[in-house]
Amino acid sequence: MLNADIEKVLVDEKQLDEITTRLAKQIDEDYKDTKNRLVMVCILKGSLMFMSDLMKKVTVPVEIDCMKVSSYGRGTTSTGSINIYLDLIRPDIEECDLLIIEDIVDSGNTLSYLTKYLKNRGAKSVRTCTLLDKPSRREVEYTPDYVGLEIPDEFVIGYGLDYAERYRALPYIGVLKPSVYMQK
Numbered sequence: 001m002l003n004a005d006i007e008k009v010l011v012d013e014k015q016l017d018e019i020t021t022r023l024a025k026q027i028d029e030d031y032k033d034t035k036n037r038l039v040m041v042c043i044l045k046g047s048l049m050f051m052s053d054l055m056k057k058v059t060v061p062v063e064i065d066c067m068k069v070s071s072y073g074r075g076t077t078s079t080g081s082i083n084i085y086l087d088l089i090r091p092d093i094e095e096c097d098l099l100i101i102e103d104i105v106d107s108g109n110t111l112s113y114l115t116k117y118l119k120n121r122g123a124k125s126v127r128t129c130t131l132l133d134k135p136s137r138r139e140v141e142y143t144p145d146y147v148g149l150e151i152p153d154e155f156v157i158g159y160g161l162d163y164a165e166r167y168r169a170l171p172y173i174g175v176l177k178p179s180v181y182m183q184k
């Protein structure tokens, strides 16, 4: 039964499976000839579930790492500032093709900043892969290299995405009922 706080399911488990299968094939194709170490970098916490499903389907040799950053203040709006809480710590970054894995691109601030930051640290290449993209919300010009699905500006949760740390464990992407986050 649907969680009572969910208005509708936007992307169900079957669609998520199809999306990760398609993206993994594209990644396999694009990195099959690389001489560098391919590292998928999970941006915690929202990308946990997407990253774990995606990396199981990628067949080229891949290493994994994590970063924790934050662009959001409290509630539903972006502040535009990026804090790094857990950095990428590895001595061989100059030998790596980094593929940043995100759950969602909203303002574009996080990936725009992270791409520049990791290139400046000497990575051979930096690309980005997002499950969801909300182009209508951009504050900076930014286009991810791999996109699972473009979505309208709705408040989505589940499959790693949260509202106030809730709903991350749901196996689908749902739209939250406005009554849950609107001031009453």
Ligand code: PRP
Binding pocket: 043, 044, 045, 046, 047, 069, 070, 071, 072, 078, 102, 103, 104, 105, 106, 107, 108, 109, 110, 111, 161, 162
């Ligand atoms: C979300 C999301 C991205 C970022 C996207 O993370 O996971 O990292 O915001 O927004 P932007 O394009 O406006 O920068 P959040 O800070 O909510 O952390 P979480 O993944 O731990 O939930």
